[in-house]
Amino acid sequence: MRLLLVEDDIKLADSLEKEFIRKGFAVDIAYNGVDGEFMGDEEDYDLIILDLGLPQRPGLEVLANWRHKDNKVPVIILTARDAWHERIDGFKAGADDYLGKPFHIEELSMRVQALLRRTHDMAGQLSLQCDTIKLDEENQQLYLEDSSTPIELTGTEFRLLRYFMLNPGKILSKTRLIEHIYDQDFDRDSNLIEVYIRRIRDKVGKERIVTRRRQGYVFLETLE
């Protein structure tokens, strides 16, 4: 999952970036509204965290512009505490959720996970589960049917498997997978993705991820 963080408070942005990287997200940051709007349009983010008080262009205007251009990316806005009118304006402009500042980082993290599940039709689930495969997002471990023994995942394996599990049954090209699990500084020409897919297949079963020649990979929700 790849996040865009639009926040001009450098200290806050840095601490959020660290925390979300630790939780297995790829994170890009924009420190003003103009860059934020541009990046939100150019890149295919899974979710955007948008501060409303931004230099160069207010967050509310950035959000309204995205929605006007039919950019439906899930957005959580960060509002001033007690500013209820900001939250109303935010929802009217197309926000999916909000959090008042100051907030606890863990609450933002939970809201991000919940919003990602809602946007992938998994609302209300306590953990990410596909058929017999359960992913513990907190500990970045994998559980298979009939076993209470967790299987360890590396950071990249976790990011890749989570993206597959949130998008079952869809053809996911190598480019799309790379875009959603690495930030913009990553070398996009890498063929490493095949190596990681092989490793995930070793853990969840080879037949779970089907290769479509010249198109990409499909994570099967159920096995025949």
Ligand code: CA
């Ligand atoms: Ca601000």
